[in-house]
Amino acid sequence: MTAEAPDKTSGWRGSRELWLAAAKQALVETGLDAVKIQLLATRLNIARTSFYWFFKDRQALLDALLEHWDAKNTGAFLDAADAYAETITEAILNLIVVFHDDTLFEPQLDFAIRSWAHQSDAVMSRVNSADDARLQAIRRIFERFCYDPPEADVRARTVYLTQIGYISMQVQEEPSVRVMRVPGYVKTFCGENPTTNELDRFYARLGVPPATARPKPSKG
Incomplete structure (x- = not known):
């Protein structure tokens, strides 16, 4: 279930599945407070703004x-x-x-x-x-x-x-x-x-x- 930090160029946005997997891992390991966009971006080594290509906001991620x-x-x-x-x-x-x-x-x-x-x-x-x-x-x-x-x-x-x-x-x-x-x-x-x-x-x-x-x- 681990969402590994990808070895990609700085312009890579990840994917919806990757953000969701990271959110699930954070929820299971730490709890709801860890499911925040910046924390997930840091975990994935992806720019925070990349999140918005796949989800409208944090609530959309939680709904997913x-x-x-x-x-x-x-x-x-x-x-x-x-x-x-x-x-x-x-x-x-x-x-x-x-x-x-x-x-x-x-x-x-x-x-x-x-x-x-x-x-x-x-x-x-x-x-x-x-x-x-x-x-x-x-x-x-x-x-x-x-x-x-x-x-x-x-x-x-x-x-x-x-x-x-x-x-x-x-x-x-x-x-x-x-x-x-x-x-x-x-x-x-x-x-x-x-x-x-x-x-x-x-x-x-x-x-x-x-x-x-x-x-x-x-x-x-």
């Missing part, structure tokens, strides 16, 4: 950041909810992939946007709308597999609020440990155990050798 976050992070939930699955356990595994793959969903960006929301009613409203959309998407998964609406709602909240808890608490957990817990999470979320084949496909999507991901049998 919100659009990027919503399209990527909320979009990941919507795509996972609509992905093909023959069983509820396979559908839940499709969703859990999102939690483990930073190329699909950026937890640090989600945390930064939620922190920003505490300073802006408009951003808080946007976050609330995103949360509603994500919950509705997860709820549809359960309803698709014939869970009654009240149960689908509670299970969807269990899935989603668990993930938001990981983000809000900034949980530091070894990836191997978290992956090993996946079968237990699936059982907790939907009440059924995933099959070995379903888990193997899940591990393959994450590039994890199945033998190292499966929970170790307890002794005694």
